[in-house]
Amino acid sequence: MSDKKELSWDYNSGKIKRNFTNEWANSGWFNMEKLPDVVTSLIEQRKSMVAYIEALHDKIDDIIKKNNICDNPRCHTAGCTSDHK
Numbered sequence: 001m002s003d004k005k006e007l008s009w010d011y012n013s014g015k016i017k018r019n020f021t022n023e024w025a026n027s028g029w030f031n032m033e034k035l036p037d038v039v040t041s042l043i044e045q046r047k048s049m050v051a052y053i054e055a056l057h058d059k060i061d062d063i064i065k066k067n068n069i070c071d072n073p074r075c076h077t078a079g080c081t082s083d084h085k
Helices: 032-066
Strands: 006-009 015-017
Touching: none
Parallel strands: none
Antiparallel strands: 006 015
16 A cells, blocks of 8 residues: 655745655756747647648548548448549
8 A cells, every 4th residue: 555645846945846855846947048948849849740731631631532532421432423523
């Protein structure tokens, strides 16, 4: 049976309050200087993922068009000539 403890963080001091052991509780400093770099990196990663997904959707649309794939959810047949299209 483990004794679950919660972590908290003091934004002003940059210290993480950890109470598992005295040694660990006093070692929790957060480097605030790198925070803007982390946020910038996450924003750039998000932009890259969105661009990749948009390109993927364009490619799928191109494949559907080139192969004349039916857009009816019950069909999805390539080269469909049915009137449900």
